[in-house]
Amino acid sequence: MSKQKVYIIPCSGIGKVFGSIGRESAYIVVNELKKEKSALECLPLIVKGKKKVIDTLKLNKVIAIDGCPLKCSYNNLMENVGKVDAKFMTTDIVKENRDLRPESSIMPIGEHTKKLAKKLAEKVAQKVDDLLKPNEEGELE
């Protein structure tokens, strides 16, 4: 069976908390929820077009997590890798959880921000399973 992994690529936003939610959720997925099935890669290296990284991503599944409408992760993945298998916006998880207004603090992130990251991570983890589930023909989705 394939040893494909799902690469989680959060945007590198450091100016606002929405980038922090994406990065934190990516860490939760690769370190806790889907440790064996997922991995991280640096977005700046993808933007730079590092061949080894691009080739690896082409052979695996890729999830983009973005923190603002400019969608640096999604757009740069499409531009350099040519595909994105699933995408998430951190602003969506904020909208879905109005009671958890993220704190403006980025360093360290606040308790609401952590909870939002966990919620987003759970969604991303579910998507990791979906992407690695073989379809009726025995191929990955």
Next chain:
Amino acid sequence: MRKKVGIIACSGEELLGGTLSRAAARIVVEKLRSQETIILCAPLFAAGGLERHGGQEERNFAKEHPTITIEGCEEECAKIAVDKYSGPPAATIYIQKYIDAHPELKSISRESLGEEGMKLAEIIAEDIAKKVDELFIRK
């Protein structure tokens, strides 16, 4: 135009150096030189021409203002992007140099720097702040 220095951290998510670069950048723009600096997002900077012409504002800013790039590894992602789109940065900070110079300050992980890692980020940030001051004096 009011003078500002653009701080561009590589911010690489996969590496400890990326996390240190991000932390040092935040310390500079939030605490040490909040009036003199702004953060420019590295991937957005390099993403010019994409949806809504992502990085054009960042690129134009870097053409008209001095920039300091912070590199989390030897790939020099931030420096290469600035060089390519806006001209050479005024200064480049290499995180590894600080990791090597301060073996007593051990960061816990890329996810959480911990107390010692944050001290290292502060040392890096102090040096960046000095570079900012030099750029202001030069003008």
